Amino acid sequence: MKKIILSISLVFCVFSTRAQTAQDRPNILWIVSEDNIPMIGAYGDQFATTPNLDAFAKESILYKNSFSTAPVCAPSRNTLITGMYPPSLGTEHMRSVYPVPSYVKFFPRYLREAGYYTTNNSKKDYNTTDQLDAWDESSDKATYKNRKDGQPFFAVFNLMTTHESSLFEPLPKLKHDPEKVTLPPYHPNTPEMKHDWAQYYDKIETMDGQFGKLLNELKEAGLAENTIVFYYGDNGGVLARSKRFMYESGLHVPLIIHLPKKYEKLASVGPGTKTDRLVTFLDFAPTILSLVGIKIPDYMQGEAFLGTQQKAEHPYAYGFRGRMDERIDLSRAVRDKKFRYIRNYLPHKIYGQYLEYLWRAPSVKSWEDEYKAGRLNAVQSKFWQEKPAEELFDIEADPHNIKNLAADPKYAKDLARLRKANEDWLLKTEDVGFIPEAILSDIAATTPLRDYAKSGKYNFKHILETADWASSRKPAYTNDLIKRLSDPDPTVRYWAATGLIVLKAKTGKDALTKATNDSETAVRIAAAEALYYIGEKALSIKILTEALTVKNVPARVQALNALSNIGPDAAPALENSKILIKETPGMFDYDSRAAKDFVTRFGKK
Structure with a gap:
């Protein structure tokens, strides 16, 4: 009888421990904005109207060096959901649905299996075969509010307001004055360009209000002290030469993370900090698992930067460009804290290849018209010309990436170092993006491309x-x-x-x-x-x-x-x-x- 009582007591203790552990696990809220670089006051943009994000940043960790792996949504979201580098999976080309190996799980599934309520509101666009079992809910009505009492949650809210499509129809009345916009040096001073920039700042302001509303809902529900909040952009953007392109304007994204007081020990820096740590989308999945105490799978290629399994900072952030909609291209990028290196493998293709979707923004056609009329300077004309094999930019001196230093002898050592870093990464990840898609698609019909890369045939x-x-x-x-x-x-x-x-x-x-x-x-x-x-x-x-x-x-x-x-x-x-x-x-x-x-x-x- 004593043995039975002891066994029951042990079982009760185990379940009590598990329940307590689950209750102590933080909720995670992801608020994702579409297609924007850090056009936010907290990042120093004085033309932006972002009071909610600015206030949030004062109580949070602001990452100055956060990067999407791809300058466009679907491939970058593939990185986020898998914790793997899309060129190593064969998922780099825009809106391709090539399968991944069976062991690669969308990471919310691990949270769901650990007792979390997982919700996505509502964009997926994961650039591979969907895995429906990752979510308890995924729709435009999905919310953490539907979970069981006391159940921890992982919830994603995608704010579409700043998406590229927000520029397709010019608004007649704007809050931000087009005549006061500071254009980057590569854009011509056309009325359409100024209007699109100003309109986009309006959209950023609207997004900031939506962000504030989601935070208020969290506070009103009494959940703020138990919830770690991520705000980030899904890729750069949004005017031409940003989204889809390998520059800071296409890959540098805002990332601000708030850890409530009870979870501050899960970070190596405190609230109100601006950190220069290099972070990429590869690191997000392992970081979430690290924050909630789930072992990070060995196949994930990123490194946790928060939580109990965080690793030392990696020296480089890697990026890639494959087919963008109907236009074929292939580039790879390496970024450290000072330089951006770009390797263009199809240099004969001009930067500004025609894309039906991109050309819907009035500013793009106005830029092209100015080029055809011969009214652009050398910097503005470059977008309509063929690419060099290599590009190297000093980010500190040249934040707009307009002065290519690849041929400058003073930077030969940095060029060689970053060139080697690129080659090492390509070989380490067994990048299958170098297979032309006509061949790659045939392989993928029978074999996940990651498996093919490891088969000895590649x-x-x-x-x-x-x-x-x-x-x-x-x-x-x-x-x-x-x-x-x-x-x-x-x-x-x-x-x-x-x-x-x-x-x-x-x-x-x-x-x-x-x-x-x-x-x-x-x-x-x-x-x-x-x-x-x-x-x-x-x-x-x-x-x-x-x-x-x-x-x-x-x-x-x-x-x-x-x-x-x-x-x-x-x-x-x-x-x-x-x-x-x-x-x-x-x-x-x-x-x-x-x-x-x-x-x-x-x-x-």
């Missing part, structure tokens, strides 16, 4: 070397690239052909002509585009036109990108392009969007 070191040669703009690599057009690996052959596009190398004519019969569509398209630039126009356009009929959607997007670069000479492809246009294209119909642009610009008037 010779990334060889691929990266070829991509480095291809993008270097150095004619010395021409013969090496021609030889690699015969490599057994189609991704290597793709990069070899791409390098010959960049170099416009006439000596590659025979090898490129042979490559137009390659077994991989991505290689045929790249070879055909290269042939156009060395004078073999008829064969080039024939191959590209035929590529519009293949079943592989990313291949059609690749061909349409090439045809748009060629311009009016590509008129023979118009009929095949028209077939691809859908009256109401869906979210993933990027071939339709690219085809519509091609036909609109180069079809007969």
Whole structure:
């Protein structure tokens, strides 16, 4: 009988301990704003009207060096929800839904399994197959208020007010005076540009009010002293050359975190602190698990910066750019506390590639019109020109990233250091973003790309070397690239052909002509585009036109990108392009969007 009583007592103690532990765990509230750099008074922006965020920052930790991994929403949200770097998962391209391995869980699931009530209101956009079991609620009505009595919660509120779409319709009356806006040096002083900037400051002010309302609701519910609150932006933005681009304006995001007094020991700095610690979205998932006492899974690639499992600060913040909607590009970035390094692997593509969605903002067309009219200075014109292979910016001296120091001998050591940091990270994470999407999508149909990278079939070191040669703009690599057009690996052959596009190398004519019969569509398209630039126009356009009929959607997007670069000479492809246009294209119909642009610009008037 004594043994039974003892057993019952032990069970009661265990459950009491668990209940107490659960009750002591903090609630977590995430308030996320869309598409904004730190245009906030607390960050020093004197034109911003953000009284609620400014007051919040005085009682919280403000992170001066917080960065999204991608300068656009869906890939950056993939980082947040998985705790992994999207180029290592194959989830870097905008609104792709390639699967992740089964062991990669959306991190709120770990909280839910530990007894948390998890809610999302309401944007997901996670750039992979959804995992519905991560949330108790996910809708525009989702709220922590529906949890059981005493149940801890993790709640996300996404504030859409500052989203890029908020500029598509000019407002007739503004609170912020367009004539008092300070434009960045890369933007021209057009009426549309000033109006869009002022309108966006209005949207920031509205968002600040919404943020304040959510905080007041928390206080009125008596939960403020038990809730850790994160405020952050989901990527930079929002005017052209910010969102989608690899500069501070696209990757630097506000992050302010408040820990109530009972949880202050979970941070290494106190409230009211402005810290220069480097933080990226890779670190958010492990940090939340660290704050609530859940073991961080080994597969996560970030490091906790708060809680019981926090790690030492990492020296670099990494960023990436892949396909943005209907336009193909590939860049990687490394940021320390002083410099931003950017490696452009498709430098022949101009920065300002036409994107139907981006062009809906009046300011963008006004900028393009000024360029076509020849009224821009060198800094403002750069957006409409091809890219260098490497860019290096001193953030302290050049916060707008307009003076490229990559060719300056005084910065040679920093350039070499950051170049190596980039290469080391690419190899460590087994970046599958270097596989052209036409090939990558076929692999993903049967195998998660992370699994493929670890299967022994992905010779990334060889691929990266070829991509480095291809993008270097150095004619010395021409013969090496021609030889690699015969490599057994189609991704290597793709990069070899791409390098010959960049170099416009006439000596590659025979090898490129042979490559137009390659077994991989991505290689045929790249070879055909290269042939156009060395004078073999008829064969080039024939191959590209035929590529519009293949079943592989990313291949059609690749061909349409090439045809748009060629311009009016590509008129023979118009009929095949028209077939691809859908009256109401869906979210993933990027071939339709690219085809519509091609036909609109180069079809007969």
